[in-house]
Amino acid sequence: MTCPVCSESRSEFVEDADGRHIVECLTCGLEYCDPMPSQGELDELYRTYKPPEFDPFIRALNAYNWFNIFHEYGLKIQHKLLDFGCGDNDFVNYINLEGWEGYDPYVSAGCFWNYPGASYDWIVMLGVLEHLPDPVGTVKDLVNFLKPGAHVGFNVITGANSSSTKVRGRLPEHLTYWSESAVNSLCSGCGLRIIVVESLYVPRRASLMIANKNASLEAKKDAYGSGHAVVKVRTPDWLIIAEKI
Numbered sequence: 509m510t511c512p513v514c515s516e517s518r519s520e521f522v523e524d525a526d527g528r529h530i531v532e533c534l535t536c537g538l539e540y541c542d543p544m545p546s547q548g549e550l551d552e553l554y555r556t557y558k559p560p561e562f563d564p565f566i567r568a569l570n571a572y573n574w575f576n577i578f579h580e581y582g583l584k585i586q587h588k589l590l591d592f593g594c595g596d597n598d599f600v601n602y603i604n605l606e607g608w609e610g611y612d613p614y615v616s617a618g619c620f621w622n623y624p625g626a627s628y629d630w631i632v633m634l635g636v637l638e639h640l641p642d643p644v645g646t647v648k649d650l651v652n653f654l655k656p657g658a659h660v661g662f663n664v665i666t667g668a669n670s671s672s673t674k675v676r677g678r679l680p681e682h683l684t685y686w687s688e689s690a691v692n693s694l695c696s697g698c699g700l701r702i703i704v705v706e707s708l709y710v711p712r713r714a715s716l717m718i719a720n721k722n723a724s725l726e727a728k729k730d731a732y733g734s735g736h737a738v739v740k741v742r743t744p745d746w747l748i749i750a751e752k753i
């Protein structure tokens with residue numbers, strides 16, 4: 509298959525994960541599952557999908573964390589916001605249930621693409637892009653629902669060349685792992701100007717980080733030394749904020 513971001517056909521084998529091939533695009537550096545799972549396979553997976561479990565306190569903090577991040581780049585409560593791929597709709601529920609919308613193809617009724625005239629100030633996708641077999645197609649469609657100059661905010665999992673933490677191995681859930689060049693290609697292909705690409709930090713219970721065998725020593729030291737119940741943990745993800753050109 510060709511690269512789902514830049515359409516390059518040349519790729520290099522990276523590794524097998526969960527019985528599937530991961531390859532790296534020789535042009536944009538995106539690592540992706542080849543071949544992609546079929547739509548039927550994904551429908552089957554997500555009909556009964558349970559996202560990673562966190563307690564209500566951390567779920568609420570996570571929502572506030574996202575709000576603080578986007579607020580720094582201009583998001584206001586008064587804005588019209590869509591959370592696409594919202595799952596349990598935590599972000600909208602905890603921050604602005606009356607004013608914002610969440611939509612998830614596997615949870616919500618109806619088809620979002622049929623909504624007439626929606627014109628958003630912000631569209632966010634939180635932990636969504638890596639699940640999409642055609643990220644460019646979905647983001648392009650969403651950009652049509654933004655006002656000019658409006659913002660998108662999302663995260664991607666970084667690839668092996670960009671991150672010290674290797675997180676592959678949740679296939680067919682996590683289908684893409686991103687390089688900076690792949691992010692640039694996605695945004696320019698969708699009519700978006702990048703405002704920021706930076707490491708994403710999320711709140712976690714300090715006690716769980718200390719006890720987590722998979723956490724890095726650095727994260728455990730931070731958790732132990734913080735003296736707080738909650739620590740902000742660096743993820744292998746980038747936060748990306750961009751605006752519609």
Ligand SMILES: [Zn+2]
Nearest residue numbers: 511514533536
């Ligand atoms: Zn590519």
